[in-house]
Amino acid sequence: MFSRAASTLVRRVSLVGTRSYSDGPMAFTFASQNQVFYNGADVRQVDVPSFSGSFGILPKHVPSLAVLKPGVLTVLEADGAAKKYFVSSGIVTINEDSSVQILAEEAAGVEELDLGAARDILSKAHSEANAATSEEAKAEALIKVEVAEELVKAAESG
Incomplete structure (x- = not known):
């Protein structure tokens, strides 16, 4: 009985270890009042500064809603390029279909500052x-x- 339970546990643990959270598309939309930076673009990851703490968003992220705080938002594009933007405030929406929308009050590329x-x-x-x-x-x-x-x-x- 113990060996069967241990075997089942090992199989479950090994399955958990093989799940890849970053697989699959993540449609990303990012805009400010004056500019659309991304519109449904496929990206790998987005790192955002929020009032609940800075966090990274990968495909299949748990659906969430967060408020942006002033800081640098980083987008890791599908080709591996990292682009950084300053955001003053705004809102982040992560949906069940892995799509992400960020609406910033003000935003600019860090290289433009x-x-x-x-x-x-x-x-x-x-x-x-x-x-x-x-x-x-x-x-x-x-x-x-x-x-x-x-x-x-x-x-x-x-």
């Missing part, structure tokens, strides 16, 4: 935060600071 301009934006955001007199103005300014800090990091990495 100007480090000097990003640092200027950060400086102005800090000034606004220091000059804010109401709680609402302070909160808005701190959001600008957070986005600008991530923008500077992205520009430095590009």
Whole structure:
């Protein structure tokens, strides 16, 4: 009896170890208000910064919904090329059919970012935060600071 149970367990464990989560297509759509970056493109993986933590999306990912936080989104294309984009905020939808949609408030290729301009934006955001007199103005300014800090990091990495 024990050997039969052990044999069944070994077969199940070996089957689990052979499943490949990255096999199969993953239709990817990524757009901002001003530009469509991908429209139903077949990609291998997408790494996203979210408020629940940064995570990678592969084909057959569990269906999910997440909110983007400011940071770098990385797309590993079907040919193996990695493209990086700065996103300020937005939403990620992962569907049961392995399709993924990302709608960003603002997005730009990391290579397009100007480090000097990003640092200027950060400086102005800090000034606004220091000059804010109401709680609402302070909160808005701190959001600008957070986005600008991530923008500077992205520009430095590009």
